[in-house]
Amino acid sequence: MKTIYMDNAATTRVDDEVLKEMIPYFTEKYGNASSMHFFGQEAKSALEKSRKIIAKEIGAKSEEIIFTSGGTEANNLTLKGLFFWNKENETGKNHIITTRIEHDCILNTCKWLERQGAQITFIDVDAEGFVNLKELENAITDKTIVVSVIHGNNEIGTIQDLEAIGKICKKKGTLFHTDACQSFTKTTLDVKKQNLDLVTLNAHKIHGPKGVGALYIREGIKIVPLFHGGGHERKIRSGTENVSSVVGFGKAIEVANKKDIEKMIVMRNKIIDGILKIPNTRLNGAAPLTETKKGLFNKAPEEKRLCNNVNISFNNIEGESIGGYLETFGICTSTGSACASHSLESSHVLKSIGLTPVQANSTLRISISKYTTEEEVNFLLEKLPQVVDKLRKMSPIA
Amino acid sequence: MSTITYSKKVLKEFTNPKNMGEIKSPDGVGKVGNPACGYIMQIHIKVDKNKSGKEILKDIKFKTFGCAAAIATSSMITQLAKGKTLDEAEKITRNDVAESLEGLPPVKMHCSNLASDALKKAIEDYRKKKKLKKIIPAVTAASSVVVMGK
Numbered sequence: 001m002k003t004i005y006m007d008n009a010a011t012t013r014v015d016d017e018v019l020k021e022m023i024p025y026f027t028e029k030y031g032n033a034s035s036m037h038f039f040g041q042e043a044k045s046a047l048e049k050s051r052k053i054i055a056k057e058i059g060a061k062s063e064e065i066i067f068t069s070g071g072t073e074a075n076n077l078t079l080k081g082l083f084f085w086n087k088e089n090e091t092g093k094n095h096i097i098t099t100r101i102e103h104d105c106i107l108n109t110c111k112w113l114e115r116q117g118a119q120i121t122f123i124d125v126d127a128e129g130f131v132n133l134k135e136l137e138n139a140i141t142d143k144t145i146v147v148s149v150i151h152g153n154n155e156i157g158t159i160q161d162l163e164a165i166g167k168i169c170k171k172k173g174t175l176f177h178t179d180a181c182q183s184f185t186k187t188t189l190d191v192k193k194q195n196l197d198l199v200t201l202n203a204h205k206i207h208g209p210k211g212v213g214a215l216y217i218r219e220g221i222k223i224v225p226l227f228h229g230g231g232h233e234r235k236i237r238s239g240t241e242n243v244s245s246v247v248g249f250g251k252a253i254e255v256a257n258k259k260d261i262e263k264m265i266v267m268r269n270k271i272i273d274g275i276l277k278i279p280n281t282r283l284n285g286a287a288p289l290t291e292t293k294k295g296l297f298n299k300a301p302e303e304k305r306l307c308n309n310v311n312i313s314f315n316n317i318e319g320e321s322i323g324g325y326l327e328t329f330g331i332c333t334s335t336g337s338a339c340a341s342h343s344l345e346s347s348h349v350l351k352s353i354g355l356t357p358v359q360a361n362s363t364l365r366i367s368i369s370k371y372t373t374e375e376e377v378n379f380l381l382e383k384l385p386q387v388v389d390k391l392r393k394m395s396p397i398a
Numbered sequence: 399m400s401t402i403t404y405s406k407k408v409l410k411e412f413t414n415p416k417n418m419g420e421i422k423s424p425d426g427v428g429k430v431g432n433p434a435c436g437y438i439m440q441i442h443i444k445v446d447k448n449k450s451g452k453e454i455l456k457d458i459k460f461k462t463f464g465c466a467a468a469i470a471t472s473s474m475i476t477q478l479a480k481g482k483t484l485d486e487a488e489k490i491t492r493n494d495v496a497e498s499l500e501g502l503p504p505v506k507m508h509c510s511n512l513a514s515d516a517l518k519k520a521i522e523d524y525r526k527k528k529k530l531k532k533i534i535p536a537v538t539a540a541s542s543v544v545v546m547g548k
Contacts, residue, residue, distance in 0.1 A: 318436055320465035321412070328413050337465070338436040346436070357434035394418050394469070396440035396461035397433060 003330045004376045008205075008308055009154050009182060009367035010334060014248070015207035021251040022209065025244035033241045034232065043243045050250030054214055057253050058199060059190045066215045066233045067246055071181040072105040073226070074200035074215040075148075077237070078177050079109045081223035082145050082198075083118055088224060095119045095143040099131050100352040101158075102150050103179060107348070119143070128286045128304075129158030129353050137168045146175040146198070152183030155336055155349040155365060156285030157309025159187055166195030175221065181205055181213075185256035186307050197221055203245065207369070208252030212245035260370035264307040267368055267377050271310050274381040278388055280315035284350060284363060310366040311336070313350075313359045316398070317391040322364050325387040331380055336363040358397075404466055405500040412466040417476035419459045426524030428516040437464030439472050441516040445484065445524055452483045458520075460513070467502055467510035471495050475513035484521050490514050 005013070025046065031039025033047050048062065055062045068074045079096060086093045096113065098106055100122050110120045121139045124132050131149055140147065147169050152159045162178055169176035177198035180189055184201050191199060198221070202213035217223060217236070229238025269288050275281055286304040314322060319335030326333055336347035338361055346360035355363075366380070404412070424442035431438040439462045446456035458480050460472040474495050479487040492511045496502045502511060 316463065318464050318468075320436075321469055324409075324412060324466040346434075357436075361433070361436040394415070394461055395463045396429070396438050397463050 001330045005332050006366045006368055007332050007334050008369040011204045012207045012369050014209055015255050017255050018208055018248045018251045022244045022248040025247050033243055046247050047241055047243055050246045053250040053253050059192050060216050064216050064219055066217060066236050067241055068213045068215055068237055069211055070213040071200050071202040074213050075105045075179055076109050077215055077226050078198050083113055084224040085222050086145055093143050093145045095141060096145055097121045097139050097147045099123045099149055101125050101129055101153055101349045103154055106148060125352050127354050129153055129156050131160055133164055140172040140174050144174045146177050148177040151178045151180040152306045154182050155347055156311045157306035158285045159183060159304050162194040170195045182306060186261060187303055203249035203252055206252045206256055209245045209248040212242050212249050261307050264368055267372055268307060268310055270377055271366060275312050278385050282313045284311040284313060308368045311363060313363045314388055316395045318361055319363050321391055322387055329383045334365040337361040402503050407500040408470040411470035411473040415469055415473035417459050421457055421459050426520040428519030428523060430512045430516045437468040437510060439513055439516040441520040443520045454483050455479050455487050465510055467506040470499055471511050471513040474498050475517050479517055488518055488521055
C-alpha cells in the first residue's frame with residue numbers, strides 16, 4: 001500500500017539536497033570543530049557557514065546564534081537560562097509570562113520553574129488562538145524577565161502578531177522570546193522588525209535532520225547555560241557540535257522557498273474547503289482568507305495561519321479512530337484527542353480556544369509539506385468522508 | 399502525538415467490527431463512559447431461552463464513540479457474549495476481553511476497556527425490567543414507551 005504522509009507538523013522528510021550536503025561530514029570531513037588541525041578547521045568553517053545562513057534568515061548577526069539539540073533544548077535554555085541568571089545575580093526578577101497554547105516544552109519548563117521560585121502568568125487566547133494583547137501588556141511588571149509566545153502554533157496553525165507583541169515588550173522594557181519551530185521559513189521572522197530578543201529554531205520541521213536546533217540570543221543578553229563543559233558556543237552550550245546536522249540545517253534553509261509556500265497554501269485551502277463540505281465539521285484556528293470572505297471568521301488574513309496546517313473537529317466521532325481508519329488507506333495524520341495522548345487528556349491548545357473536551361477529542365490535524373501532491377490531497381478528500389460516515393454510524397452520540 | 403501501538407487483533411477488530419448497530423426494542427441497554435474522556439459505549443441485548451430453559455443472549459449489538467481500543471473491545475465483547483447464558487456473559491471480565499484481543503496497550507487497559515461493564519449494565523437493565531414486569535405489567539408497558547420515545 002502506498003503511504004501518504006500528512007503529519008509534517010510532527011516532522012518532515014529530509015530533503016535530498018540536505019542529505020547530500022550532510023554525508024561528507026560523516027565520512028570525510030568528520031573533524032571536531034574545536035580541533036586546531038585541518039579536519040577541525042574544515043568542520044569549524046562548515047559550522048560558521050550554517051550559522052551565517054541562519055542569522056541572515058532572521059536578520060541577526062552570526063555571533064547571536066547558538067546551536068542546540070533542537071527546539072526543546074532551546075526553549076529550556078531560554079527560560080531556565082534567563083531565570084537562573086536573574087536568580088544568581090539577585091536582580092529581584094522572577095516573573096515569566098507565556099500563553100496557554102505553548103508547546104509542552106515551554107509549559108512543563110514553566111511548571112518546573114514555578115517550583116524553583118518563578119512566578120508564571122499564562123495569557124489567554126481568543127477563539128482563533130490569538131494572544132490577548134491587552135492582557136499580556138497588563139501582566140508585565142518590573143519583576144518580569146521574559147515574555148515567551150509561540151509563533152506558529154503546532155496544533156491549530158495560528159500565527160501570532162509578533163510585531164505587536166514585540167512593541168509591547170519594548171515599551172515595557174522586558175525581554176521577548178518566541179518559539180518559531182513551526183513557522184521558521186514559512187512566514188516572516190525578523191528579529192529587528194519584531195523586536196525579538198530570543199528565538200527558538202529547529203531543522204527537522206523544514207526538511208532538515210532531527211536533533212539540531214538553534215537559539216538566537218540578542219547580543220548583550222546574559223544567560224546561564226544548561227550544560228557545563230568545554231565552553232562551546234560562546235560558553236552557552238558546551239558539547240561537541242553536531243557538525244553534519246548543523247550543515248543540514250543550513251542547507252534546509254537554503255532550499256526553502258516562496259514557491260513551495262504558495263503551493264502549500266493552495267493545497268491547504270483545498271483540503272479545508274473539501275473537508276468543511278462534510279456536515280457538522282469546524283475548522284480550528286485562524287481561517288485562511290477564502291474562508292474569511294464567507295464570514296466564518298473576520299480578522300484572519302493569509303499570514304495568520306501556517307501554510308501547512310489543517311485542524312478540523314468532526315462532531316460525535318473520536319479523533320484517534322478517524323486517524324486509525326485513514327491509516328488503513330495509508331494516510332498518516334494526527335489528533336488532539338485525549339485517547340492518543342500520553343496523559344489521556346485532550347489538547348490544552350484546543351481547550352484554550354474554547355472547544356469542549358468532546359470537540360477536542362474529535363479533532364484531526366492534517367499537516368502537509370512541499371512533497372504533498374494534488375493526487376494525495378484528492379485521495380484524502382475521497383476517503384475522509386467515507387471514514388466519517390462509517391464512524392458516525394457507529395457513534396452512540398446523536 | 400501518539401505513541402500507542404496496538405496488537406494485530408485489535409487493529410483487525412477496529413477496522414472490521416462485528417455486531418455494530420442497535421437492536422429494535424432491545425430487552426436491555428447498557429451505557430458506560432464519558433465523552434469528555436473520549437469514549438462512550440452502548441450495548442443492546444435481546445434475551446431468549448435455550449432448550450434447557452436458560453436465558454441466553456440471542457442478539458447483542460454495540461455503538462461506540464471512542465478510539466481504536468474502545469471500538470475493538472466493543473466488537474470483541476459482542477462476539478464473546480453472543481449465545482452465552484446471562485450468567486456466563488456476566489462473568490466475562492475486562493481481562494478476558496483484553497486477552498481475546500492479544501493484549502491492550504497498558505494506557506488503554508482501564509479507560510477503553512469498559513465493554514464488559516457495558517454488557518453487565520445491559521443485563522442488569524434487562525433483569526430490572528423483568529422484575530418490574532412481574533410486579534406491575536402496566537408500568538412496564540408505560541416505561542417501554544418512554545424508552546422508545548428516547
